Amino acid sequence: MNPTENPTDVSPVRSYQSSEAPPENQIPALRVRDLSFFYGTRKVVEGIDMDVQQNQVTAIIGPSGCGKSTFVKALNRIAELEGKVKVEGQVEFFGQNIYGSKVNLNQLRRQIGMVFQKPNPFPKSIYDNVAYGIRLGSHRSRADLDEIVEAGLRGAALWDEVKDKLKQSAFGLSGGQQQRLCIARALAVKPKVLLMDEPCSALDPIATMKIEELIEVLRKDLTIVIVTHNMQQASRVSNYTAFFSTDESRIGRMIEMGPTAQIFMAANHHSTRDYIEGRFG
Ligand SMILES: Nc1ncnc2c1ncn2[C@@H]1O[C@H](COP(=O)(O)OP(=O)(O)O)[C@@H](O)[C@H]1O
Numbered sequence: 001m002n003p004t005e006n007p008t009d010v011s012p013v014r015s016y017q018s019s020e021a022p023p024e025n026q027i028p029a030l031r032v033r034d035l036s037f038f039y040g041t042r043k044v045v046e047g048i049d050m051d052v053q054q055n056q057v058t059a060i061i062g063p064s065g066c067g068k069s070t071f072v073k074a075l076n077r078i079a080e081l082e083g084k085v086k087v088e089g090q091v092e093f094f095g096q097n098i099y100g101s102k103v104n105l106n107q108l109r110r111q112i113g114m115v116f117q118k119p120n121p122f123p124k125s126i127y128d129n130v131a132y133g134i135r136l137g138s139h140r141s142r143a144d145l146d147e148i149v150e151a152g153l154r155g156a157a158l159w160d161e162v163k164d165k166l167k168q169s170a171f172g173l174s175g176g177q178q179q180r181l182c183i184a185r186a187l188a189v190k191p192k193v194l195l196m197d198e199p200c201s202a203l204d205p206i207a208t209m210k211i212e213e214l215i216e217v218l219r220k221d222l223t224i225v226i227v228t229h230n231m232q233q234a235s236r237v238s239n240y241t242a243f244f245s246t247d248e249s250r251i252g253r254m255i256e257m258g259p260t261a262q263i264f265m266a267a268n269h270h271s272t273r274d275y276i277e278g279r280f281g
């Protein structure tokens with residue numbers, strides 16, 4: 001998006017998806033087949049099939065409680081940190097089964113980073129927030145760390161705002177800066193995929209616009225899956241959109257997925273059109 005544009009301009013036709021379609025011979029970054037997810041014995045999502053294309057932005061939209069957060073957290077196996085869960089079906093990350101027995105979970109969660117609804121910086125300095133994952137992974141010289149921290153902050157479009165106060169607490173930053181810091185923290189460990197679960201829902205329109213601009217830059221180097229409640233945001237930032245909803249037994253399903261322009265202008269299912277047009281959810 002052009003920074004001079006008004007952030008409240010919500011024209012759903014402005015998008016860039018068709019001009020940069022992925023090459024046809026590329027494997028998806030994530031390939032999900034017949035995925036079902038249970039908390040305890042309760043099934044919350046069922047039968048999800050999805051290909052997440054490399055270097056594209058995939059938006060997930062749908063009413064509250066349809067399993068969007070659960071689904072994205074199943075993609076880097078953090079959902080299971082919440083208690084007893086069961087997963088059926090397959091998720092492949094660049095061809096590797098992430099639910100296989102030999103998977104290194106720490107490595108997986110670095111390669112598939114995540115940013116949450118509410119910015120969640122650690123109670124540490126700005127510098128230490130970004131260096132955190134690197135320090136866990138291996139010993140690095142100070143010079144190396146400095147370089148990685150700067151690259152992470154630049155990648156998250158935050159460097160210029162914080163370069164003179166790297167030692168200060170992350171809690172002194174605004175909400176939008178904290179969210180970009182969380183993005184910098186995820187970028188520092190060089191993920192291939194970034195999952196964003198309603199990353200702008202706690203932010204004002206200007207901070208939201210900065211994150212949206214960042215998404216467009218980031219996708220040149222990685223693959224993004226973003227859950228959003230904001231239809232205009234989905235239409236502005238994403239190349240593909242998936243609509244999730246619940247059935248009568250409250251189980252979440254993917255109703256349809258397609259290029260964002262098609263979902264927004266000519267969805268196949270009436271429930272998708274109703275949701276997009278604000279008649280439901
Ligand atoms: N940790 C959890 N334990 C048990 N049930 C959960 C947990 N997290 C979410 N749920 C339930 O799973 C369903 C899907 O939730 P969620 O994935 O958060 O949906 P969404 O992000 O679309 O609002 C909801 O019914 C919710 O109450």
Ligand SMILES: [Mg+2]
Binds near residue numbers: 068070197
């Ligand atoms: Mg959610």
